[in-house]
Amino acid sequence: MANIVLQTQALTKHYGSLTAVKDLTLEVYEGEVFGFLGPNGAGKTTSINMMCGLLRPDSGQVLMHGKPVHNGDDQMRARVGVCPQSIVLWERLTCLEQLQFIGQMYGLSARQARSNGEHLLEELDLCEKRGQQARTLSGGMQRRLNIGMALVHDPELVVFDEPEAGLDPQSRVKVREYIRSLARKKTVIITTHNMDEDERMADRVAIIDHGELLVLDTPECLKQRLGEGDVVEIRLDVPGTEVDYRLVETAQEALNGLSTGVELVNGSRILRMRTPHAVSSLANILEALVRAGLHPGEVNIRANTLEDVFIQLTGRRLRE
Numbered sequence: 440m441a442n443i444v445l446q447t448q449a450l451t452k453h454y455g456s457l458t459a460v461k462d463l464t465l466e467v468y469e470g471e472v473f474g475f476l477g478p479n480g481a482g483k484t485t486s487i488n489m490m491c492g493l494l495r496p497d498s499g500q501v502l503m504h505g506k507p508v509h510n511g512d513d514q515m516r517a518r519v520g521v522c523p524q525s526i527v528l529w530e531r532l533t534c535l536e537q538l539q540f541i542g543q544m545y546g547l548s549a550r551q552a553r554s555n556g557e558h559l560l561e562e563l564d565l566c567e568k569r570g571q572q573a574r575t576l577s578g579g580m581q582r583r584l585n586i587g588m589a590l591v592h593d594p595e596l597v598v599f600d601e602p603e604a605g606l607d608p609q610s611r612v613k614v615r616e617y618i619r620s621l622a623r624k625k626t627v628i629i630t631t632h633n634m635d636e637d638e639r640m641a642d643r644v645a646i647i648d649h650g651e652l653l654v655l656d657t658p659e660c661l662k663q664r665l666g667e668g669d670v671v672e673i674r675l676d677v678p679g680t681e682v683d684y685r686l687v688e689t690a691q692e693a694l695n696g697l698s699t700g701v702e703l704v705n706g707s708r709i710l711r712m713r714t715p716h717a718v719s720s721l722a723n724i725l726e727a728l729v730r731a732g733l734h735p736g737e738v739n740i741r742a743n744t745l746e747d748v749f750i751q752l753t754g755r756r757l758r759e
Contacts, residue, residue: 473629642657
């Protein structure tokens with residue numbers, strides 16, 4: 440079993456009458472990418488700040504390698520790197536100067552900070568920009584430089600807040616691949632609203648809402664256990680030019696027990712539904728439609744996604 444790097448035990452934080460985080464208990468293992476998800480106002484930022492030793496919990500505790508973490512603990516800060524969603528740079532410092540300055544703020548010698556900075560610029564494909572001021576960089580380059588600033592003191596635990604925010608597809612791929620490569624030597628926590636991003640990168644995912652942990656498992660296990668099932672779309676080969684909405688009633692009766700949410704797509708002849716394990720159920724679905732006098736044609740199947748799981752758990756209501 441992997442070593443536990445970070446552990447929270449009944450972590451709770453109140454702001455007046457508001458309970459921002461309630462009894463949060465979880466474990467983050469060595470070398471994994473841990474996704475930490477939740478709607479706006481769910482308690483993610485408060486939880487992360489307590490995990491990093493930046494905010495004191497009202498009750499409960501955070502352990503790192505089994506030892507309690509205290510608010511303002513300098514040793515804890517040295518072992519954790521944080522890359523915020525908002526890019527934070529000094530516009531008139533060069534790339535290398537940024538990294539050396541941050542490294543020295545973490546207590547590294549000027550020589551070690553410079554050496555670490557040179558190495559990170561190479562890893563992040565920024566070597567050619569080492570002597571350029573940050574204000575001259577593209578958004579993708581600035582994001583990569585910000586990642587380097589979170590890593591220059593060689594932390595063992597790195598927290599990324601929306602690491603792909605505002606990036607073009609090429610930069611997203613570069614950042615995603617780099618974060619995955621970090622997991623071979625560090626432990627990574629990602630907070631994001633991009634479900635596709637988390638599904639691609641995370642080994643395990645925790646979803647919280649209203650300050651409480653709802654689920655914690657691998658993306659695949661969550662998709663198998665939760666969500667409303669895979670999406671199946673079947674084009675009906677029926678005569679006439681007008682769509683007969685009685686088709687839906689007929690299909691709903693025929694597919695009772697096999698599928699849910701049966702509907703016609705935007706007035707077309709495409710029948711959409713959700714069903715668990717769509718591939719293995721497809722033959723029964725088609726047979727039921729044929730028996731009902733419907734004529735199934737082209738079939739498309741979309742697998743259940745992490746976003747489907749997230750929406751089922753947290754609802755569709757917009758959050759401020």
